[in-house]
Amino acid sequence: DAKTTQPPSMDCAEGRAANLPCNHSTISGNEYVYWYRQIHSQGPQYIIHGLKNNETNEMASLIITEDRKSSTLILPHATLRDTAVYYCIVRVRTSGSRLTFGEGTQLTVNP
């Protein structure tokens, strides 16, 4: 699976959009970008995934650049409950394979 690079920490004001970047310059054609988050020692929570088109669900939007070498997770209206470590993971979707977690980004939403 391709390696990802994320900033170690970010801050966001409550009610504003949180934009979390991820670099995955070695991504290959059959690899998807997945995002998970972990709220203080709870089990990691699936957020969204995508291949090359932008994706949106009830939690977030995922924007993937045309060359697929980077992506941005957008939480449109961050709340205090969105404070968590966010992990960007690249993997082959249907492989049934492990998730390889990096260090992630600690997002802190401030009141």
Next chain:
Amino acid sequence: DSGVTQTPKHLITATGQRVTLRCSPRSGDLSVYWYQQSLDQGLQFLIQYYNGEERAKGNILERFSAQQFPDLHSELNLSSLELGDSALYFCASSPFPRGATDTQYFGPGTRLTVL
């Protein structure tokens, strides 16, 4: 609520002891994954079972073993425990190989403390 359950939530034991962690996957999911999260190692994959058979191994110690039963629940057995085994242990499940997605859903974890 992901639909994955893990018991117990907390476990405190002594060095040299043996413990069993239990995981029930989401209804219909055939694959179960175990992950360990310690302060110095982050979240690491241990082992995967699919429909009762071991499918993949990660950084799992020889003192650790797992199995998946016919009803698809899984158990992770940790023996000869050491202080360094203190960690959060997460179970995840996915519908692999069925379904249009292979998203893994995680349980709430078991916090193991070895004294």
